[in-house]
Amino acid sequence: MAMIQFKDVAKSFKDVYAVKGVTCDIEDQEIFGLLGPNGAGKTTLIMTMATVYNPTRGEVVVDGHSASAEPDKVKSLIGISFQDPKYDRILSAREILQWHGKVTGVEKGVREKRIDDVLTKFGLAGEAKKRTWMLSGGTKKKIENAKVFVQRPKIAVFDEPTAYLDVPSRLMVWDMIDELRDGGTTVVLATNMMDEADRMSDRVGIMSRGEMVQVGEPARLKGTLKGRDVIEMKLEAPFPELVGEVKHVEEVKEAHFEGDLLKIALSNGRELLPHMINLVTAKGGKVQSVNLKEPSLEDVFLHYTGTTLT
């Protein structure tokens, strides 16, 4: 059974619909990437699941409980790391984590151990007693993420979990999210970072203008963009006659030279790469380097929404 079910969920603020009839299931213990530009409705959808917003239409069911009818049951299952840190900045990191753990029902001994572990992993042990308003943006973000790692809820929501973080910290957060999932947590990962979504997600849902326009595994979604591979071959010198030869290959959609760079748009680029190199070489082209560009998740997003991730 799905852990989270969105059933024709819509939410309007006055007359403006932020979410327009989303239907989607999120499976138990999967990492579900929620993609979309700012204003796509990701946060509204999450807040509806978290019972903060009442849906204007439809229903969210979390682990068999209706978010509208049983909000207390649903809230006890969810932990959210917000995009912008949301805690009292007059308090220290340790106080914030202690209180979050306590109010979410983590037993004291376990709570203190988890806090120590998370603070150590994030390299924050020395700053745990400082008031958080004094800390850097990256450190504040780590503390926001740490709340969920201390809670270890059944459903963890991370909204842009690696924003403001340096590369080692990003990798650390990714590993910790993986560990969380391995421990039995279902993860919703709202992000604008395509590499993050691609690396982390079992499936992604693409939102645009309040609608869920596509859901699927990243590889499958990229595979839907047939004919979007591009082979770039740098030759010793321009060789315009090659364009006609290359275009005889059935899978090739388009080919042209840009200086001494032969660009070939085709489907099944990975499979056809050796053949294309052999073809060019056989016709007298002297290949210096080759680059294969396959569709990225960003291309998928662009294809299905007609917008860029900004």
Add this chain to the structure above:
Amino acid sequence: MSKASAVMERDFRIFFADKYMLMIMFANFMIDLGVSGLSLGAMIRNLGFSYFLYIAPGANLITATVASFQSGRDVWRERVIQDTQQYLLTLPVRKNVFALSRLFSGMLRTVLTVLPGTVVIAVLYGLSFQYFLVGLGIMFIYSGAVAGLSVAAASLANSLELFATVRSTVQVYLSFFSTQFYPSSILPPEVAAVSAFNPMTWAVQSFRALQAGTVDLALLAPLGGLSAALLAVGFLMYRRTMNY
């Protein structure tokens, strides 16, 4: 119950995050009592009673007003400045429990804040321990009125200017349209009429009655009624901000 105590614990942690907070509030009370009370007491001698002792409870109630209004300030800051209200609403605490706990913690914080001042007044008035506890009870009930009012204001105000103005207006009303400084007999009749319906009047008069050895239920009953009403208003207004 554990959820409610967790919510209140957070409020206490925030209020007393600065370890000098209690000391500063007590210092304010002592300055008010020492400078205003002693100097005015020395100037005003023809009332037939000690003016210093007359205005002493008012200084403590002003401290209580400031401490109680912090409940509204906390709510306002969460709604408007720190944007933490949505985080708080995702936590596994029922909204009603959450709202009530915030108000109750505001009252408890106030009692703790005015505890040293109440001890000073109890000593000045020569109160028994039982009457000292009644005095704390008066502070608790009074703080409910201010906490309820401040949370209601915080639930409506979307700018610091508006919230700060409401706070100033409430403090002016409580102090100057009451018998905190002057007996109703020497107030202008219109002001005296207004001051008869003021929680500060009921609270400060209740304190003065303790000095005379009386627990005046005729004052405590309306104070309790108004406090309950303002707490209900604060609760309902705050709850309304939680519905999206």
